[in-house]
Amino acid sequence: MATKTETAQGTPVRVVGFLCDWAVRSEGLLNPDDTLVGMPHVTVIRVPCSGFVKPGWLELALRSGAAGTFVCGCPMGDCLNREGNWIMEDRIDQLRKRLARQKVDPDRIAFFAYGLHDQQAFLDAVQAFVDRLRALGGGKA
Amino acid sequence: MYRRLLTGLQSATLRLDVGIQRVLPQDFNPLYYTGGLANLFLTVLVVSGILIFLYYEPSLEGAYASVEFLTRDVPYGVVFRGIHRYAADAYMVAILLHLFRNWFTDRYREARDSQWLSGMVLLVFSGLAGFTGYLLVWDERSQMLTSLTVQALRSVPLVGHWLAEVFVGGPGVSDTTLPRFLFLHVGPAMALYVLLWWHYVRLRHPKIWPPAVWVLFGLGLLFILASVLPATSGRPAQPGASPEGFPVDWFYLWPYVLARWMAPGWALALVVALLAYGMVIPYTLRETPEERGLRALGQAVVVDENCTGCELCYYDCPYNAIYMVPSPAPGKSRAAANRKLLAVVVDSRCVECGICIGACPFEALELPRMLDRDVQQRIQRGAQAPAAAAT
Numbered sequence: 188m189a190t191k192t193e194t195a196q197g198t199p200v201r202v203v204g205f206l207c208d209w210a211v212r213s214e215g216l217l218n219p220d221d222t223l224v225g226m227p228h229v230t231v232i233r234v235p236c237s238g239f240v241k242p243g244w245l246e247l248a249l250r251s252g253a254a255g256t257f258v259c260g261c262p263m264g265d266c267l268n269r270e271g272n273w274i275m276e277d278r279i280d281q282l283r284k285r286l287a288r289q290k291v292d293p294d295r296i297a298f299f300a301y302g303l304h305d306q307q308a309f310l311d312a313v314q315a316f317v318d319r320l321r322a323l324g325g326g327k328a
Numbered sequence: 329m330y331r332r333l334l335t336g337l338q339s340a341t342l343r344l345d346v347g348i349q350r351v352l353p354q355d356f357n358p359l360y361y362t363g364g365l366a367n368l369f370l371t372v373l374v375v376s377g378i379l380i381f382l383y384y385e386p387s388l389e390g391a392y393a394s395v396e397f398l399t400r401d402v403p404y405g406v407v408f409r410g411i412h413r414y415a416a417d418a419y420m421v422a423i424l425l426h427l428f429r430n431w432f433t434d435r436y437r438e439a440r441d442s443q444w445l446s447g448m449v450l451l452v453f454s455g456l457a458g459f460t461g462y463l464l465v466w467d468e469r470s471q472m473l474t475s476l477t478v479q480a481l482r483s484v485p486l487v488g489h490w491l492a493e494v495f496v497g498g499p500g501v502s503d504t505t506l507p508r509f510l511f512l513h514v515g516p517a518m519a520l521y522v523l524l525w526w527h528y529v530r531l532r533h534p535k536i537w538p539p540a541v542w543v544l545f546g547l548g549l550l551f552i553l554a555s556v557l558p559a560t561s562g563r564p565a566q567p568g569a570s571p572e573g574f575p576v577d578w579f580y581l582w583p584y585v586l587a588r589w590m591a592p593g594w595a596l597a598l599v600v601a602l603l604a605y606g607m608v609i610p611y612t613l614r615e616t617p618e619e620r621g622l623r624a625l626g627q628a629v630v631v632d633e634n635c636t637g638c639e640l641c642y643y644d645c646p647y648n649a650i651y652m653v654p655s656p657a658p659g660k661s662r663a664a665a666n667r668k669l670l671a672v673v674v675d676s677r678c679v680e681c682g683i684c685i686g687a688c689p690f691e692a693l694e695l696p697r698m699l700d701r702d703v704q705q706r707i708q709r710g711a712q713a714p715a716a717a718a719t
């Protein structure tokens with residue numbers, strides 16, 4: 188598995204993700220050090236709602252050397268806090284535009300929406316995201 | 329036990345969504361818009377109700393005939409009558425789905441109790457308006473419902489006879505009865521709009537309409553039902569007659585079915601007990617958030633020094649929990665020095681979601697047990713590959 192998270196040059200693709208407490212069930216999904224099972228380069232920070240995430244934190248992740256960063260909220264329409272995931276999706280759109288002007292590839296930021304029972308779909312989406320990042324090359328660091 | 333049951337129901341509710349989303353795109357799942365669907369059907373009820381009202385005559389001699397006239401002689405009258413009836417059923421289905429979904433997905437506790445409580449009162453008034461609608465036709469069913477209701481009310485201790493008199497407008501059925509029923513139908517229906525204000529006051533941008541596809545689908549369904557299965561009356565009410573049974577609308581008249589097995593008074597007591605239980609649900613579960621397996625991060629706190637009064641948090645908070653007040657003193661940071669406004673979090677409304685934190689560009693909001701500083705450290709740790717893990 189580990190080799191799959193490396194770029195062609197062999198540098199690991201580090202990813203920092205934010206996962207809403209109410210979205211995908213996190214039991215059995217995370218290693219003790221908060222990385223994803225089977226994807227030791229993907230760190231997940233659990234948050235009370237996807238809308239809690241500051242766009243600045245996503246920027247910080249990229250600036251600190253992550254190749255990509257994502258936020259996962261509940262299915263659109265089912266946010267426990269009514270609007271958190273819509274708001275976050277908007278904020279990510281704006282951040283992408285801002286980053287594009289600074290020559291950072293907007294594809295390094297992803298937004299997912301998966302519910303309690305969608306563990307596998309979530310893992311697949313993260314893997315696909317990592318694969319795209321591998322093509323883009325490792326992070327800035 | 330009870331907690332386990334609710335956890336199971338929550339899991340099942342979300343499992344159902346997974347199934348629905350195999351067929352429909354995520355944001356078209358009708359179960360995400362049950363409140364909006366209820367509002368749609370309520371709107372249909374009001375519009376069709378006004379049209380029916382124009383023809384209705386609230387008198388013992390005239391009521392039945394006026395409804396018959398509407399059904400038979402007024403162009404499309406039968407369709408409007410049918411739409412009014414089926415919209416009432418669809419409305420009840422929608423609010424029950426809404427109720428159970430909000431219950432099973434934990435959207436009723438703590439700071440959300442005001443929506444739940446107002447919802448229960450909406451349910452009471454909806455039920456009242458629903459069953460009094462069946463009294464207005466003044467056919468045999470209306471007559472039976474009236475006598476069962478009078479029996480039930482009379483058996484209430486102390487005030488029973490008085491309640492029964494208030495209900496029929498005198499010691500027995502008389503000329504005042506149908507005007508009174510008309511008021512008991514239209515009054516609670518109008519009260520719903522006052523109650524909806526209470527229901528929405530803590531919600532920013534409540535989604536009061538479902539997606540357009542569902543609006544069209546709902547309206548189409550009502551038209552088809554009303555045309556294929558026209559709403560009809562039973563035989564006209566006869567003074568002194570005691571009809572055997574009546575067609576039951578299960579959504580509004582089920583308590584009257586109970587009266588077959590128990591005294592009407594007990595059926596009434598049961599309904600009251602159910603509704604009373606519904607109203608106290610948010611206050612019955614005593615466990616702390618930790619016991620429910622949640623991280624309680626605390627309610628949002630404004631960092632006075634940094635707040636610039638930019639109002640971004642105020643626009644994003646989904647529960648209207650942030651108020652902008654005139655700033656009593658300038659803030660400390662450069663950006664906050666000239667502020668006119670200051671954000672204030674209303675504790676009784678804040679659900680600890682942290683959405684305002686994501687909105688604030690000035691580090692002026694925090695969830696007490698998940699500070700910005702700590703998140704930043706974790707981001708940096710995650711972003712920098714531990715050297716050992718790298719190849």
Ligand code: HEM
Binds near residue numbers: 364435447534536
């Ligand atoms: C007249 C019938 C009703 C209508 C038209 C209605 C409508 C709505 C609407 C439009 C929302 C906002 C949904 C959103 O934007 O996220 C809402 C929220 C809510 N309703 Fe109702 N409702 C009705 C009855 C009820 C009933 C019977 C209950 C349960 C007792 C209830 C409980 C709630 C709760 C707890 C919320 C808050 C959900 C949240 O915080 O996400 N409502 N309602």
Ligand code: SF4
Binds near residue numbers: 690692
């Ligand atoms: S977003 Fe931040 S700076 Fe702006 S009003 Fe709210 S707390 Fe103050």
Ligand code: SF4
Binds near residue numbers: 645646650673679680
């Ligand atoms: S945490 Fe912020 S956004 Fe969420 S309810 Fe409280 S004040 Fe509103």
